Amino acid sequence: MTILKTMFRKLSLLLILLSSTISFARPAFQHGSNFQIVEFHGRLRVQCRDNSGQTDSAYHNCREEFMLPTAFSRFINEGSQANKVAFESQTADGKTIKKSVRFFPTRGFSQEVNLGINTLTQTALLRMGENIVSYKFLKDREVLEEGGLSMKVEKGQDVSCRNGFEHSNDLNDCRHYSRQLCNRYLKGDACEGSQS
Secondary structure, eight states: OHHHHHHHHHHHHHHHHHHHHSOOOOOEETTOSEEEEEEEEEEEEEEEEOTTSOEEEEEEEEEEEEEESOSEEEEEOTTOOOSEEEEEEEOTTSOEEEEEEEEETTTTEEEEEEOSOOOSSOOOSOOSEEEEEEEEEEETTEEEEEEEEEEEEEEOOOEEOOOEEEEESOTHHHHSOOHHHHHHHHTSGGGTTOOO
């Protein structure tokens, strides 16, 4: 009876070890499928001094929305031999958004995909609400694998930041609103851990 128990334990251990080394993970974005749009806001004091010694100072009321945990993410699919991944997103507001990026088969992931930033030249893959995203892994033009996933974007709790301070060598940063300085301030230590 003890020999059977020992053999059973060894067999069980072997099965556990084998199952931990074989991965059956489905393709997914590196940062998951749930995102939040969070507004960060706070007051920034800017002290400016140019090369000629001229000085100025100003206060900026900074306010910006960010997608958390990130607006860009890689699409993971270890073992795929594809060199491109194509996406089609059906958004909650009825829009269809298409985009494709390079896929690196030796690394098992794609280029970063723009999930949440809209500009004049780029459209984000996701919008507020539930997004049904279908994907196709392609090698040249041949479809190797396809599937879909649900991704959510929700409004998160606003973040009120402690007052901040920045130096600048450009007097224009004190004379006009500086989005660059505000972004640096809102992404920095003054906003960590302070939710409103």
